[in-house]
Amino acid sequence: MRSITRKFQLLFIVAALAVAGLASCSKDNQAEVIVPQILAPGLQNGYDTIKVGDTRVISPELANVKNPTFQWLVNGVQVSTDSIYTFTPTEQGNYTISYKIISGNSMAVFYYRIKVEGKFENGFFLINEGQYGVSPGDVNFYRNGEDSVYQYVFARNNPGKTLGTTTEYGAFYNNRLYLISKQGPFVVADASTMKEVGRINQLPKDGNAFCAINSNTGLISTIDGIYPLNLQSLTLGSKIAGINGEVGGMVNTSTYIFVLSETSGLLALNPSNYSIVKNFGKADIGFAVTPDGTIWAARDTYLFNINPENLKIDTVNIPFPVYASWGFWNPGMLSASTSENAVFIGKTNSWLEEGREIYKYSVGVPSSLQTPFITIAAGTQLYGAGFRNNPVNNTLVVTSLKTPYANNNQNTLGIYDATTGALKKNVSYVGFFFPAMPAFNR
Template sequence: MRSITRKFQLSLTVAAFAIAGLASCSKTNDADVVVPQIVSPGLKNGKDTIYVGDTRLLSPQLADVKNPTFQWLVNGVQVSSDSLYTFKPTERGDYTISYKIIAGNAISAYYYQIKVMGKFDNGFFLVNEGWFGHEPGDVNFYRNGEDSVYQYVFQRNNPGKTLGTTTDFGAMFNNRLYLVSKSGAFVVADASTMKETGRIDQLPATGNSFCGITPGQGLVGTSDGVYPVNLQSLALDSKLSSVTGQIGGIIKSGAYVLVMSQTDGIVVLNSSDFSVAKNLGAADVGFAQTPDGRIWAAKGKSLFGINPQTLAVDTVSVPFDVYGSWGAWNAGMLSASTTENALFIGKTNMWGAGGREIYKYATGNPNSLQAPFITIPAGRELYGAAVRYNPGNNTVVVTDVKSGYGQNYANNALYIYDAGSGALKKTVSYTGYFFPAIPVFN
């Protein structure tokens, strides 16, 4: 960009001198042309990345300026004639800001390139249950590379609105964040702005999960079966008759939708009409999908690798119990890498919480389960669906609280580990009775 700009400025300067030369031939008494110089653009390399709502003051440093006029254009549209310009973007996008300084017959120019991101594009969400009996669920946000967690970003961006009680699940689909609470509202928000785009005030039963099926349709898992939902109108259809009982995870892959039911086990539905294709047996935790296409679930000391084309199931023995949490459902601590065929498994107690160890199972290598891949610090314990792989930067994101009860639950920590080596890259501590439910990635 710098070399292109210098060449452009040079060509303008040469043109200006050429004009000056012609003028001197015809009018020998005219004053010499003074070409304005842009000594510094006021922004390193003329490039920057900012967020919607931020501002950038562009203040070029000049020399050899004589009776100048100025022109600023944003993506070709003139926006100012002042010597300085404050850029205040209201929308995401890539912006070219043209700066021109004109003095007599001479002109110099510079081009800024600024990328504008949504406030919540560069990071991930932490969906929180909320403090039961005191406040509803909400969402926190971690911006990549920073040392703090932005708190209550749903309420802050939607004044007067709240999520439901015990918000235990969130899922991203088509740049929308779908937030499922045990009671109260099922809420949809724009993932870049966190502005609410729609809600269902109350589901027919306790809400547990959501899965997008097509751009216009999704499935909501509840304590009493599965309900199709129109994603444009947010109208619920009648409960599916093909699967019953309390529903946990739901995942779509190709021609099938896999639904985990406490009553029916893993039920495979045809995605075209939600009829039953096969029942694969009981499981407590799932689902996660590795790059080889296999879908994974778990129960006790067994992992189940499901081929989404043939529906064949491979069973892998685990040297510890992979506990589910049907009694107080959450999404569980089972997450898959997107860069290697590997699973990350949080070792918890029988209620699906507690514990400090995280294992990495390299599929096909049982020895990889013989020792923890990650161990969080002493005096801490995993909480909720605390272990999630971040596909944006090949890390493992872990949330925990201080071990114990009462005020200890207000002592939160976020850890970011390298998914290849298990090395700790970042620790961020923050305070509040959030009761973290699940990290969600945009």
């Protein structure tokens, strides 16, 4: 039985209202009172959690009923007068379904509580490159606590539409998922339904990443500079002056916008006009942001940390070189904890041999870099961004492929405790997806 302490606990009210006839001196003249009974509500404890588009048939089991009439209300609005009710919600939310049965001169009432989740709520997404030259990119979804990965959720919810070639990046903002492919369209989808809500058929240059600035503006990085994007009209502005060549990761803070340029280096931009405030020098992967607000990037055997207020930069030595993601750009194997000041770094050798080890640097503790935090199974390799910290439940979500290349359709989704490194779950699934990065709608 579900605990009554659950957020959506059972509220069970059965009311019997009897109206007797006029009083009489004779017992034989009293009106008979018939009280209907709800023996079982038709849903266990009257509580359920379902997804948008799911159906629940509610059929209460009754007794002591004579010539009944029925009434069903959903959030106070009458929807049916049948003896049973079929509930098929089209929007997510919390619903109260009121059931009334009137029999003779009495009435019984029961209240159902149903939480309706979005089709893609309570989980996270996996952005996939797709198989180059064979299939476009797409998106998979993992629902927390389950043992399977829902595949091709963009294509399945948008018949006749596809993403571009090598979909390398996805980011959420205001319940929208912004998807960038290296070639082909830039696509925006509703995060709850995965229905496309807009697209730009072709960017001026091959796209890399997206960064939201505010509710009206975003930035798109490409192999030749950065373009501002109007989020309302989904139209591009002119390329930002002074930033040329390939640009990868970007992060927006309350003070500056940080961008990573292959030719110009790690830059801090003025958010009002995108002018360059400071150039910190070369970097190859970025960015990650720890809970204290520090911005992190890396190059060779150096981990850089930047104070976003005063733009002071410090360097931490790491015991292996990070692999530069330029050329065959991907978001990079760098992620920050959301519960402690710690950074996760992947040890990679090349884009063809992306390694099996993930290190965790606890800020101020150099010894934390001496041994791997996580080592994935032999015969597999990290791919793309490799991993990201899930801010919802403090786990590290890791994507890997079986080697050699012919076996790259054998995927493993690993979920690890981000504090201890303990494996919580491994989920295997098949398909030439080539996962680019996990993405979380928080």
